[in-house]
Amino acid sequence: MTDVGWENPDVGGGLGGAPGEDFESVYAEHYTQVLGLAYVMSGRVDVAEEATQDAFIKLLAAMAAGEVHNPPGWVRTAAVNLARSRLRRARTEFRAVLRLSRRRVEPLELDTTVESEEFWEHVRSLPPRQAEAVALHYLEDRSVRDVASLMDIAEGTAKALLHQGRAGLRRRLSTDEDVDGGDPR
Structure with a gap:
C-alpha cells in the first residue's frame, strides 16, 4: 500500500x-x-x-x-x-x-448584519451552474477564463452562464424593489 x-x-x-x-x-x-x-x-x-x-x-x-x-x-x-x-x-x-x-x-430566520447576504440569497436561487459561475466571478473576482477553467467548461459557456445569471439577478432584484416600495421611476 x-x-x-x-x-x-x-x-x-x-x-x-x-x-x-x-x-x-x-x-x-x-x-x-x-x-x-x-x-x-x-x-x-x-x-x-x-x-x-x-x-x-x-x-x-x-x-x-x-x-x-x-x-x-x-x-x-x-x-x-x-x-x-x-x-x-x-x-x-x-x-x-x-x-x-x-x-x-x-424555519429559523437568522438576523444577519451582512448587507450582501440578501444578494447571495438571490444568487443561491439561480439555477446551480449559473449560481456557481456568478459566485466564482464576483466572490472570488475570477475572470471568465478562470471561471471556465474551474468549472471545466468552455469560455463561451461561462460567458453564457454569467449573462443568464446576471439577467436572473436583475429580474429578482427589480421585483424586490417593486415589492419593497422602491422608487417606480
Missing part, C-alpha cells in the same frame, strides 16, 4: 498539467476560497465547512490515484456538489420532521 501522506511527491496532477503541484500547496492556496464558495452556494457556515473539508479529503484520494488534472477546479466542483447534497438532505429531513410532528414548524 502506498503512503498518501502530506509529503508524498507522487500526489500531484497539477493545474493544467503543471508538474509538482502537490496536495499541500493546493490546500494552502485554495482552502479559504473554496470555503467561501461553498458558503455562498449553501448559505450556511456549517454546511460550507463540512463540504470543504470533505472535498479536500476526496481531492487527496483522487490526486493519489492520478485522476485529477485540475485540482483547484476539481475541489471547487466537489465542494459545491457536496454542499448542495447536504442542503437537499437537510430539506428532506426537515420535511420529514414536519410530516411526523403533524404540526407547523417555521
Whole structure:
C-alpha cells in the first residue's frame, strides 16, 4: 500500500498539467476560497465547512490515484456538489420532521448584519451552474477564463452562464424593489 501522506511527491496532477503541484500547496492556496464558495452556494457556515473539508479529503484520494488534472477546479466542483447534497438532505429531513410532528414548524430566520447576504440569497436561487459561475466571478473576482477553467467548461459557456445569471439577478432584484416600495421611476 502506498503512503498518501502530506509529503508524498507522487500526489500531484497539477493545474493544467503543471508538474509538482502537490496536495499541500493546493490546500494552502485554495482552502479559504473554496470555503467561501461553498458558503455562498449553501448559505450556511456549517454546511460550507463540512463540504470543504470533505472535498479536500476526496481531492487527496483522487490526486493519489492520478485522476485529477485540475485540482483547484476539481475541489471547487466537489465542494459545491457536496454542499448542495447536504442542503437537499437537510430539506428532506426537515420535511420529514414536519410530516411526523403533524404540526407547523417555521424555519429559523437568522438576523444577519451582512448587507450582501440578501444578494447571495438571490444568487443561491439561480439555477446551480449559473449560481456557481456568478459566485466564482464576483466572490472570488475570477475572470471568465478562470471561471471556465474551474468549472471545466468552455469560455463561451461561462460567458453564457454569467449573462443568464446576471439577467436572473436583475429580474429578482427589480421585483424586490417593486415589492419593497422602491422608487417606480
